[in-house]
Amino acid sequence: MTVRTRGPLTRDDMARRVADDIREGAYVNLGIGLPTKVSDYLPSDREIILHTENGMLGMGPAAVGDEIDPDLLNAGKIPVTELPGASYFHHADSFGMMRGGHLDICVLGAFQVSTSGDLANWHTGGEDAIPAVGGAMDLAIGAKQVFVIMELFTKEGACKLVDECSYPLTGIGCVDTVYTDYAVFDITPRGVVAREIFGELGLDELAELTGLALSAD
Amino acid sequence: MTVRTRGPLTRDDMARRVADDIREGAYVNLGIGLPTKVSDYLPSDREIILHTENGMLGMGPAAVGDEIDPDLLNAGKIPVTELPGASYFHHADSFGMMRGGHLDICVLGAFQVSTSGDLANWHTGGEDAIPAVGGAMDLAIGAKQVFVIMELFTKEGACKLVDECSYPLTGIGCVDTVYTDYAVFDITPRGVVAREIFGELGLDELAELTGLALSAD
Amino acid sequence: MISKIVESAATAVRDIPDGATVMIGGFGTAGQPVELIDALLEHGVGDLTIVNNNAGNGTTGLAALLGAGRVRKIICSFPRQVDSQIFDGLYRAGQLELELVPQGTLAERIRAGGAGIAAFFTPTAFGTTLADGKETRRINGRDYVLEEALTADFALIKAHEGDRLGNLVYRKTARNFGPLMASAAHTAIAQVNRIVEVGALDPEAVVTPGIFVERLVEVGGRLPLATEGQ
């Protein structure tokens, strides 16, 4: 089999698929990078409240032109806007919201996710790499549901959903669902369930491709 | 010697004496009861900021008439007023101010104070007594300086400044100065110093009366 | 559209079951959610564990709940007051369990419960009978007591204004335990003097963000009566 590194879904498709699973009224934190793109696809008929770790609920879209205010940034330090009903708070309160389990969903990127829900997304472990953790570990253990959005394979063809993470961990057993370009995987006590497979592959083919024991929904 | 239970200073005198020792700019918490009376004697030429444990800095005098607002009470649940520059905060922040050592002075009543600065002011230890601690233990250990204001003797003539407290403790080694109707006592590493004696007694007489080893300033 | 507004205090409390742990806001009467407590009394459940700073004043509110025999245990800092006769009688009769907690430790335990902190070392109460049996530790030359977080099934609190998202502001010293309890309870129920439109509250001045509030009910701006004494 040739290395297939990209599945049927584009990154925008993946973001749209995650957005579909965010229900009306949810309090949601979107991580830096690909997760941020989810905000572009939140259904307009659902009222969803975005949290940013740097002290805000009710975050609106990225600021453009005159809207740009250097005191109003998201976690990626991009200028954003404020929606009606927003509130500001300091960092201890903001991370208390995470750690205390008040966020319904957080969406994170990942280097690897294990079949038991371990998350590795903060550090490659490379000797020369400068470590930077930010809010990753707090987000990983805090939200009621942790969604990971990532391509299933690295550019080199290595599967990122693994039996055991080789990268340094961000959190243990914390991931609930992994949204990839091939499928949506739920991490359950009975193993990994491929809840939804995109494109033409069957469950057996996906299991072979990933080298994992998978079951269907 | 006959039992002498009351010294030269009245309770108002004692409160005035404490007030004299509160410097310009101090953040001060006045406990329930006699300590509250200190506020009546704060020098008008000094700006002193009063904290109340139930979530306020910048507390003003007791409210009268139309000023009475059931949402604006002091720790004794008496309606009070708000001064310009006041602020409100929740209980965790309010007690963080105490515990974190931000208050300059708190003034407390006491059943007993020991010569090493232990404080007993929350519970008589009586079997049938219903315990109630409130903020007493937080105040005892939190302020930069803890002043106790109390009559030196009980009505039965027992000295309340003692070598070891017989009542249950509120805090250990926490009292700095004891303002009584007989004298002002500083609790120091070298023992109890009678910094100021009121009326006609000499140091030796006061030592005999109290049964304590005292030194002069 | 999100709306956490419920029509009545009775509706707001109707799923509180027997045996629930319920935090109730207020310092004395300031911030006491009188209408919610009355609804809880009317609702009729018992065997409750109540977390409040006090243990009831006079014969109404929390005192009435105690008097009706609905409370198994109370966790508080200052039960004895000039008008705490209902508590006093039950306690002396051995009909009510009391967990006495220093006020700042009570506040911090509730805050920890809301913030996902399991336990913390505090200097308060070290060397006193209220630390009996508790783990202690010397850290950087000072002695501390280990205290665990407090959480609850429900919180009943009183705020001044709120919007349909559950954002709340308070009035003066009626704020006290409200924001903490809202964060520490699975279901936080707020009575407010006035419900306002979304956007009417200044985002810089919101004290309890809506994420902490599950239900709110407008009780029409009634202010409680002040009581004197401790």
Added chain:
Amino acid sequence: MISKIVESAATAVRDIPDGATVMIGGFGTAGQPVELIDALLEHGVGDLTIVNNNAGNGTTGLAALLGAGRVRKIICSFPRQVDSQIFDGLYRAGQLELELVPQGTLAERIRAGGAGIAAFFTPTAFGTTLADGKETRRINGRDYVLEEALTADFALIKAHEGDRLGNLVYRKTARNFGPLMASAAHTAIAQVNRIVEVGALDPEAVVTPGIFVERLVEVGGRLPLATEGQ
């Protein structure tokens, strides 16, 4: 009359000694007290321990302080950014000690320092390399890591408005670490966009009560430039 107002940033920082621990507010550039950092750089002391969420952006502010060799150690959560080249070089050369702390743990440690809590059990980082060597404990079926409070000799923060008593309000997400650091430092120094009269700030909306602030200096409403990237 109390006045915590000082005439200039230079005056505000002039007693910061060599070897001091200095907390510096800001999340990236929002809330970064640029003028105070510049004054600290000009002041010339070194061997500093800095607590900040990041480790400098570009070549100004905190990055300039690092670049001038004034910092011995930095305690932060997210040093590596697109424009953290000064930090990166020093770190790789072994000329700067790094204590990496998860952002929420950093915030909570500072808050604990201000609130007199010596240490706390947090679930964050359990089972990761950032908990290596730390005490852990299972509490009610979940695993936690013990983390100690952080305090500092000085805090440099940026607020929006302040009065002579030191009461502060912030603007939007520039609030971030400011209120926490003010509470955790022996001497908290705030630069504000505008000094207002006592009584001008709404007591319900004051975020940092003056008790936490020792000095404030007006820097004239300059807003920092926004930077993009992480």
